[in-house]
Amino acid sequence: xxxxxxxxxxIFPDPDGLSVHVIDQTRLPFAFELKRLATLDDAAVAxxxxxxxxxxxxxxxxxxGLALAMRADASTDGIDRAVAVLAATRPTAVNLRWALExxxxxxxxxxxxxxxxxxxxxxxxxxxEDVASCRSIGAHxxxxxxxxxxxxxxGPITVLTHCNAGWLATVDWGTALAPIYAAHAEGVxxxxxxxxxxxxSQGAALTAFELNGHGVPHTVxxxxxxxxxxxxxxxxxxxxxxxRTAASGDVCNKIGTYLKALAAHDNGVPFYAAxxxxxxxxxxxxxxxEIPIEERDGREVTHMTGRLADGGFATIEVVSPGSPVxxxxxxxxxxxxxxxxxxxxxxxxxxxxxxxxxxxxxxxAA
Ligand code: MRU
Numbered sequence: 001x002x003x004x005x006x007x008x009x010x011i012f013p014d015p016d017g018l019s020v021h022v023i024d025q026t027r028l029p030f031a032f033e034l035k036r037l038a039t040l041d042d043a044a045v046a047x048x049x050x051x052x053x054x055x056x057x058x059x060x061x062x063x064x065g066l067a068l069a070m071r072a073d074a075s076t077d078g079i080d081r082a083v084a085v086l087a088a089t090r091p092t093a094v095n096l097r098w099a100l101e102x103x104x105x106x107x108x109x110x111x112x113x114x115x116x117x118x119x120x121x122x123x124x125x126x127x128x129e130d131v132a133s134c135r136s137i138g139a140h141x142x143x144x145x146x147x148x149x150x151x152x153x154x155g156p157i158t159v160l161t162h163c164n165a166g167w168l169a170t171v172d173w174g175t176a177l178a179p180i181y182a183a184h185a186e187g188v189x190x191x192x193x194x195x196x197x198x199x200x201s202q203g204a205a206l207t208a209f210e211l212n213g214h215g216v217p218h219t220v221x222x223x224x225x226x227x228x229x230x231x232x233x234x235x236x237x238x239x240x241x242x243x244r245t246a247a248s249g250d251v252c253n254k255i256g257t258y259l260k261a262l263a264a265h266d267n268g269v270p271f272y273a274a275x276x277x278x279x280x281x282x283x284x285x286x287x288x289x290e291i292p293i294e295e296r297d298g299r300e301v302t303h304m305t306g307r308l309a310d311g312g313f314a315t316i317e318v319v320s321p322g323s324p325v326x327x328x329x330x331x332x333x334x335x336x337x338x339x340x341x342x343x344x345x346x347x348x349x350x351x352x353x354x355x356x357x358x359x360x361x362x363x364x365a366a
Pocket of ligand 1: 053054055056162163164165166169170175176202240241242243253254255329
């Protein structure tokens with residue numbers, strides 16, 4: 001995607017071939033800054049502190065992190081240590097584990113001297129595949145929006161989305177936002193309702209930043225507004241991303257997604273999750289009980305950081321001091337509330353049959 005007319009990906013190798021650059025997402029939307037990751041520790045900190053975030057991008061960053069670790073220690077113990085450090089950064093996004101398994105399996109096949117180059121190249125392939133997957137998700141999901149547009153007598157389509165599942169959450173294009181970008185590019189009039197997504201405000205800060213930059217009409221709404229708007233016929237469909245989707249079609253995504261799915265179900269609004277194959281956890285059948293939910297620092301709830309009128313930044317306290325807080329970062333929407341799953345291979349039912357139908361090779365492995 002473009003920033004000030006310049007094409008950017010969220011992560012890209014330095015010409016030195018020894019490090020990578022990422023966009024510092026903790027500074028958006030007010031400052032656009034790049035950060036260089038040159039070591040395992042740089043990559044682990046970037047994931048843990050959410051300099052990079054979004055399941056697909058976390059996976060690609062972990063893959064590069066494992067490569068960077070090989071520069072310091074390419075022994076087999078070095079692989080194991082680096083995998084352990086990176087796997088511990090964030091527990092919910094399964095793309096992290098998927099990428100680490102793929103790169104480490106690859107590394108074990110080659111001699112230590114070749115491991116850095118092998119891992120760096122493999123991380124680059126994962127990044128390219130992510131771009132291709134997201135582009136394809138955009139094409140499949142864009143058709144859903146275009147069909148609704150036709151069914152509405154060529155009327156405008158309002159899509160509600162939660163958190164940020166745009167190009168900033170992936171390497172490029174995004175998952176939930178890719179269909180919106182595709183429909184917008186084809187001239188379908190789309191308006192996006194952007195949930196602000198407390199406590200970290202990925203919707204208000206990142207999704208709105210993306211849509212602004214891309215010229216897609218949108219309105220930021222408070223997290224609690226979606227149900228009311230659906231009740232009054234102001235939402236044509238919901239599209240969200242996912243951090244981990246069970247083989248049963250249960251969709252784990254940013255906290256608050258489940259409430260939107262309940263409201264959508266109650267009001268007959270189609271509710272889709274858009275995700276690449278690397279987000280599907282084929283080992284799990286009961287997403288609600290089995291997907292680990294990250295519990296983040298309560299300070300994300302008690303404090304907010306923003307820009308002051310004079311252009312400076314400030315962090316302010318917004319909760320009664322001393323009150324205990326809880327901060328589960330994700331929730332799971334049961335498959336029965338999900339109209340369909342949009343993947344790079346097409347759209348399917350949120351069910352074993354639907355997902356194995358699109359990925360028959362997984363049925364054999366299961
Ligand atoms: O905590 P984050 O910002 O890493 O969580 C990201 C999300 O939950 C997004 O909503 C997204 O759908 C998953 S990544 C495409």
